[in-house]
Amino acid sequence: MDAIETAGLTKHYGHRPPPIHPPFVHPTGLVRALDDLSISVHEGEIFGFLGPNGAGKSTMIRLLLGFLHPTGGKASVFGLDIVRDSVAIRRQVGYLPGGIALYDSMTGVRLLDYLAELTGLPPVRRNELCDRLELSTRTLRRPVRDYSRGMRQKIGIVQALQHDPPLAILDEPTEGLDPLMQRAFYGILDDLKAAGRTIFFSSHVLSEVERVCDRVAIIRSGRLVALEDVAKLLDRRKRNVEMRLSGPGTPALEGVPGVSGLKVADGRATLQLEGDVGPFLRAIAGAPISDLTIEPAHLEEAFLEYYADHDPGDVEMVG
Amino acid sequence: MNLPLLKRTWRSNAFRLVVICLALAGWGSLGPIIYSQFGATFRELVESGVFPEAMTSFGGGDVFSLPGSIALGFVHPIAIILLSVFAVGFSTNAFAGERQRGTLEILLARPISRRGAYLTILVSVFGFIALALAAYLVGSVTSASLFDVIDEIDPSLLPLVWVNGLLLFGSFAAIALAASVSFDRLAPALGITLALLLVGYFFEILGSLWPDAAFLQPYSLFHYLQTRDILVGEADAFGFLLLGAVIVVSVVYALIVFPRRDIAAPS
Numbered sequence: 001m002d003a004i005e006t007a008g009l010t011k012h013y014g015h016r017p018p019p020i021h022p023p024f025v026h027p028t029g030l031v032r033a034l035d036d037l038s039i040s041v042h043e044g045e046i047f048g049f050l051g052p053n054g055a056g057k058s059t060m061i062r063l064l065l066g067f068l069h070p071t072g073g074k075a076s077v078f079g080l081d082i083v084r085d086s087v088a089i090r091r092q093v094g095y096l097p098g099g100i101a102l103y104d105s106m107t108g109v110r111l112l113d114y115l116a117e118l119t120g121l122p123p124v125r126r127n128e129l130c131d132r133l134e135l136s137t138r139t140l141r142r143p144v145r146d147y148s149r150g151m152r153q154k155i156g157i158v159q160a161l162q163h164d165p166p167l168a169i170l171d172e173p174t175e176g177l178d179p180l181m182q183r184a185f186y187g188i189l190d191d192l193k194a195a196g197r198t199i200f201f202s203s204h205v206l207s208e209v210e211r212v213c214d215r216v217a218i219i220r221s222g223r224l225v226a227l228e229d230v231a232k233l234l235d236r237r238k239r240n241v242e243m244r245l246s247g248p249g250t251p252a253l254e255g256v257p258g259v260s261g262l263k264v265a266d267g268r269a270t271l272q273l274e275g276d277v278g279p280f281l282r283a284i285a286g287a288p289i290s291d292l293t294i295e296p297a298h299l300e301e302a303f304l305e306y307y308a309d310h311d312p313g314d315v316e317m318v319g
Numbered sequence: 320m321n322l323p324l325l326k327r328t329w330r331s332n333a334f335r336l337v338v339i340c341l342a343l344a345g346w347g348s349l350g351p352i353i354y355s356q357f358g359a360t361f362r363e364l365v366e367s368g369v370f371p372e373a374m375t376s377f378g379g380g381d382v383f384s385l386p387g388s389i390a391l392g393f394v395h396p397i398a399i400i401l402l403s404v405f406a407v408g409f410s411t412n413a414f415a416g417e418r419q420r421g422t423l424e425i426l427l428a429r430p431i432s433r434r435g436a437y438l439t440i441l442v443s444v445f446g447f448i449a450l451a452l453a454a455y456l457v458g459s460v461t462s463a464s465l466f467d468v469i470d471e472i473d474p475s476l477l478p479l480v481w482v483n484g485l486l487l488f489g490s491f492a493a494i495a496l497a498a499s500v501s502f503d504r505l506a507p508a509l510g511i512t513l514a515l516l517l518v519g520y521f522f523e524i525l526g527s528l529w530p531d532a533a534f535l536q537p538y539s540l541f542h543y544l545q546t547r548d549i550l551v552g553e554a555d556a557f558g559f560l561l562l563g564a565v566i567v568v569s570v571v572y573a574l575i576v577f578p579r580r581d582i583a584a585p586s
Contacts, residue, residue, distance in 0.1 A: 058584050062582070062583075062584065065427075065428055066427075067424070067427065067581070067582040067583075068581045068582070068583075069579070069581060086432075087430045087431070087432050088430070090428060090429060090430045090431075091430040093428070095428040097421070097424050097425070097428070098584075099421070099585075100421070100425070101420050101421025101422050101424070101425065101585060102422065102425065103422055103425075105331070114323060114327055115425065115429065117323035118321070118323050118324065118426070118429040118430075118431060119429050119430065120429075120430060159425075
């Protein structure tokens with residue numbers, strides 16, 4: 001059974017404007033926040049959900065948690081329908097909202113206790129999470145209003161994961177964390193994955209998605225444009241290759257599989273390399289090369305390619 | 320109903336509740352004191368013709384009898400403001416305010432149904448109002464006893480006064496909660512509820528002071544607060560039924576609308 005499964009999940013806001021309206025009325029039109037989205041998130045994987053602001057990431061999460069009602073299609077979490085079984089779904093989910101808001105008058109520890117009570121499950125992972133995120137007992141005794149943005153984010157992470165949920169839905173989880181804490185957080189994710197937990201990870205920080213996720217879905221204007229293993233996606237990317245030549249002549253690279261865009265100037269050769277590096281390495285064997293640099297492919301390039309001909313912040317308007 | 324939410328709601332409002340109960344007990348004690356010390360003097364002044372008769376009744380209360388003085392304190396702006404802290408302020412803030420601040424998202428991400436959350440808050444606010452009203456009546460009865468005028472009312476009718484007050488302020492709380500679950504921002508929920516309360520109060524007071532405007536009174540919920548009538552044994556069951564109906568309609572509306580509406584991301 002998949003942890004999350006959506007089939008044609010659609011969410012529209014607003015109303016289709018009437019064909020005729022008074023001149024002083026400006027119809028808001030229909031906003032397609034999510035359109036015909038079909039994905040499945042397997043149990044035990046870290047699934048990245050990528051898209052720029054306004055692409056529909058938060059809408060998808062809010063649909064899964066029952067905050068929003070779908071306009072069309074259906075979705076389930078661990079086989080439970082998101083409309084009918086919303087409460088049961090939330091019993092199995094730990095949720096970190098983007099830009100989390102907390103009850104400022106409570107202390108950190110009282111807030112975590114309260115949220116654990118509301119969840120109805122013991123906070124079995126709290127101590128471990130607090131240790132790893134360097135949230136001391138003394139810190140937790142202070143009111144939340146005194147916390148910095150990073151501290152609030154750490155509390156947000158702990159409240160989402162303290163009851164060891166089978167599925168964690170994390171919206172921009174490293175927002176506000178310093179690099180050391182980001183690394184600690186990635187370690188926590190690795191451990192959760194090893195323990196068989198499923199993570200649904202929404203982000204626009206491509207490097208961290210590339211670092212932690214097994215698979216990634218990219219959405220644009222509420223529509224799915226890619227759903228693939230991160231490794232496969234990167235395999236298909238073109239890597240930039242630069243060679244410093246130590247003598248006359250150029251390696252014979254025409255016709256070598258995966259090689260394109262060869263340029264030679266001032267004793268340097270540059271090209272793009274796609275797929276298996278074997279044929280390329282065999283082709284340059286014995287050539288007069290003093291230095292060779294192959295830049296790894298990044299998710300960012302794949303992401304930007306999907307958005308190359310589109311305004312990323314745009315939400316499709318109808319009517 | 321959700322026990323952790325109920326406990327947290329009471330705990331976070333405990334100090335406010337104590338302060339308001341003490342203030343209302345103090346305020347409630349003033350009416351019988353003023354009546355016992357100055358009631359006869361006021362009566363003589365009115366009978367001398369210095370004040371027109373119409374000015375002697377303020378929203379169903381007066382200072383010429385113990386029931387009238389208890390009723391006057393109940394409908395006085397000070398009591399209305401103190402009781403509105405829970406009936407209007409707390410209730411409108413409960414969902415629309417939390418939505419606006421973003422904390423509603425944390426709450427509803429837990430395995431709590433929206434109806435469960437709503438009913439928990441509804442029970443809490445009725446509890447707050449019930450205690451605040453009880454404090455007012457305790458203050459009134461205590462001072463009436465101390466100033467030896469308690470025998471002018473039948474104490475067995477006091478629970479009916481309490482129920483009547485609970486129905487009035489409960490109806491404002493139910494309207495406020497219905498508005499709170501309907502809006503994503505505090506301002507419209509608060510605005511609608513306050514407008515209903517202030518317009519209703521204006522209708523009732525204007526009608527009580529100016530006979531030509533008396534036709535406006537039935538359109539005000541305050542008209543169905545019958546403290547003096549209850550204490551003199553002339554209560555009208557219609558007022559109780561009407562206030563009860565307002566509560567039922569508001570609660571049913573909220574129970575239908577809240578689970579069905581979208582809760583957008585905090586702005």
